[in-house]
Amino acid sequence: MMLKESGRNRTQVKIAWHCTCFNIRRASRSVTEYYDSVLAPSGVRATQFTMLGAAALMGPASVTRLAERLALDRTTLTRNLRVLAEEGLVTISAGKDRRERVVQLTEAGQTAIDRATPLWHKAQSRLIENLGEQRWRRMIEDFADLSDLLEENSD
Amino acid sequence: MMLKESGRNRTQVKIAWHCTCFNIRRASRSVTEYYDSVLAPSGVRATQFTMLGAAALMGPASVTRLAERLALDRTTLTRNLRVLAEEGLVTISAGKDRRERVVQLTEAGQTAIDRATPLWHKAQSRLIENLGEQRWRRMIEDFADLSDLLEENSD
DNA sequence: ATCATTTAAGTGTATATACATCTTTTTAAT
DNA sequence: ATTAAAAAGATGTATATACACTTAAATGAT
Numbered sequence: 392m393m394l395k396e397s398g399r400n401r402t403q404v405k406i407a408w409h410c411t412c413f414n415i416r417r418a419s420r421s422v423t424e425y426y427d428s429v430l431a432p433s434g435v436r437a438t439q440f441t442m443l444g445a446a447a448l449m450g451p452a453s454v455t456r457l458a459e460r461l462a463l464d465r466t467t468l469t470r471n472l473r474v475l476a477e478e479g480l481v482t483i484s485a486g487k488d489r490r491e492r493v494v495q496l497t498e499a500g501q502t503a504i505d506r507a508t509p510l511w512h513k514a515q516s517r518l519i520e521n522l523g524e525q526r527w528r529r530m531i532e533d534f535a536d537l538s539d540l541l542e543e544n545s546d
Numbered sequence: 547m548m549l550k551e552s553g554r555n556r557t558q559v560k561i562a563w564h565c566t567c568f569n570i571r572r573a574s575r576s577v578t579e580y581y582d583s584v585l586a587p588s589g590v591r592a593t594q595f596t597m598l599g600a601a602a603l604m605g606p607a608s609v610t611r612l613a614e615r616l617a618l619d620r621t622t623l624t625r626n627l628r629v630l631a632e633e634g635l636v637t638i639s640a641g642k643d644r645r646e647r648v649v650q651l652t653e654a655g656q657t658a659i660d661r662a663t664p665l666w667h668k669a670q671s672r673l674i675e676n677l678g679e680q681r682w683r684r685m686i687e688d689f690a691d692l693s694d695l696l697e698e699n700s701d
Numbered sequence: 702a703t704c705a706t707t708t709a710a711g712t713g714t715a716t717a718t719a720c721a722t723c724t725t726t727t728t729a730a731t
Numbered sequence: 732a733t734t735a736a737a738a739a740g741a742t743g744t745a746t747a748t749a750c751a752c753t754t755a756a757a758t759g760a761t
Contacts, residue, residue, distance in 0.1 A: 406666060407599030411673055411686065412581040412592040417617050418689040419574035420748075421696040426567040427749090437567040438717065444562030455739060462572050467718050469741065474716070490726045490739040511561060518566055521695055526688075531566065533685050534573040540676055541576040575718075582719090593747065610709060622748050624711065629746070645709040645756045 415537075422518075429514035433507035439480075440507050442471060446481055446496045447504060453491045454483075462538060475500070570692075577673075584669035588662035594635075595662050597626060601636055601651040602659060608646040609638075617693060630655070 407413055426437035435443065445460050446452070452460075458468040472494060475481045480500035486493040496504075519527045562568055581592035590598065600615050601607070607615075613623040627649060630636045635655035641648040651659075674682045 406663065407596045407603070409670075409686070410581075410592075410596060410599075410666070411670060411682070412577050413596045414686050414689040415570070415574045415577050416593070416747095418692040419570045420617070421693045422567050422570050424749080425696040426565075436716075437565075438571070441562045441565060441568045444565075448562070453739075454741095462575070463717095464719050465740075466720080466742085471717065488727075488739080492740065508561065511565070515564070515566060518696075522691075527566070530688050530692075531564070531569050533681075533688065534569040536677075537573040537685075538576045541580040541673075571717095579719080591746075608709075609711095618747095619749050620710075621712085621750080626747065641709095643709080643757070647710065 425518070426511070426514050430507055430510050433503065433510050435480075435503050435507050438471065439475060440504070440511060442468075442475060443480060443496065443500055443504050443507075446494055446500065451493045451495045453486065454494060455491075457494055462542065580673070581666070581669050585662055585665050588658065588665050590635075590658050590662050593626065594630060595659070595666060597623075597630060598635060598651065598655055598659050598662075601649055601655065606648045606650045608641065609649060610646075612649055617697065 423437055426440075430437055430440060433440075442457075442461065445457055449457065449460060454468055454472070455465055457472075458465040461468065463471075472481060472483060476483050478499075479497055480503050482495045482497055483492050484495070485491070522530070578592055581595075585592055585595060588595075596616065597612075600612055604612065604615060609623055609627070610620055612627075613620040616623065618626075627636060627638060631638050633654075634652055635658050637650045637652055638647050639650070640646075677685070
C-alpha cells in the first residue's frame with residue numbers, strides 16, 4: 392500500500408515539468424519581464440507598446456477589430472485600453488455605428504511609441520543576438536503555429 | 547513632411563508583429579486557454595495543476611522554495627496559493643522557523659491532482675501529436691533556454 | 702547580551718487576462 | 732413596419748502576475 396502510493400506520486404508528480412503550458416508560461420513571464428525592464432524608461436510596458444503599435448498600424452479602428460488583430464479577448468482589450476486612455480495615449484470615441492467605439496492613437500501616443508521604439512530595438516536585438524538569428528526565427532514561427540493551432544479549436 | 551510621417555509610421559508600426567514578447571505572450575494565451583478548457587471538468591486550471599504538482603513533488607515546503615521551483619515571484623505565489631488554500635487543496639501553516647510558512651498538499655489536493663491528471667494527459671498528448679514529437683521536444687527546450695537566458699539577467 | 706543585518710513572508714497597488722452576462726444598437730426575416 | 736436575431740461593447744467576477752514596501756523572525760558581529 393505504502394509503496395503503491397509512493398509510486399503513483401513519483402509518476403504523476405513529474406508531469407508538471409514536461410507540461411507545455413507550464414513551460415511556455417514560464418518563458419513568457421521571463422520574456423515579458425525582460426522587455427518590460429528595457430522599456431521601463433519609456434513609461435510603457437511591453438503589452439502597451441504592442442497595443443499602441445496596433446493602434447498606429449490600423450488607424451482608427453473598433454475595439455473588436457483591434458482585439459482580433461492582437462488575438463486578445465475583447466473584454467481584456469477594453470480594460471487594457473482604459474489605462475492607455477487615462478494616460479492620454481489613445482482616445483476612445485463613438486463611431487458612426489453607434490455600437491462601436493473607435494480607438495485612435497493620440498499625439499502623445501505617437502510620442503510614446505517614438506520614445507519606446509529604440510528601447511524595443513535594443514531588447515529585441517540583444518535577444519536575437521543571444522539566441523542566434525536562425526533559432527530566433529524558428530521560435531517566432533513556432534509561437535505563431537502554436538497560436539494558429541490552438542486558437543478557437545477546442546475540438 | 548506628410549510623406550516622411552507616413553514613412554516613419556509604416557516602418558515602426560510593423561515592429562509589433564516581429565516582437566518576441568508579443569508572439570510568446572499570444573502563444574502562451576492560446577496554450578493556456580487550451581489546457582484550461584481540457585482541464586475544466588476537473589475543477590482546476592492549468593496554473594493550479596502546476597502548483598499542486600509542485601506541492602506534491604516537493605512535499606512540505608516553504609513559499610520561497612516553491613516559488614523558486616515554479617520560477618514565480620514569491621508574492622504571486624502567495625496569492626495563488628490563497629485560492630488553493632480556500633478550496634482546501636493545500637494547507638499553509640507555520641514552520642519551525644517561524645518566518646516560514648509551510649505549504650502542504652491535502653487529501654483533497656491529491657484527489658484533485660488524480661482527477662486532473664488524465665485530462666492533462668489528453669491535452670498534452672493531443673498537442674504533441676499535432677506538433678510532432680520531435681518539434682514539440684525542441685519547443686520545450688527553447689522555452690527552457692529562453693527562461694534560463696532571461697531570468698534575473700537585466701544587465 | 703545587544704544590535705545591525707539578512708531572510709521569509711505578506712500587503713498595497715497596478716496591470717493583464719478571460720468567462721458569463723447585460724445593454725444597446727443594427728440587421729434580417731416576415 | 733415589427734420583431735427576432737446578431738453584433739458591439741461594457742461590467743461583474745475571478746485568477747495570474749510583479750514591484751515597492753512593510754513586518755516579523757533569525758543570524759551574525761561585536
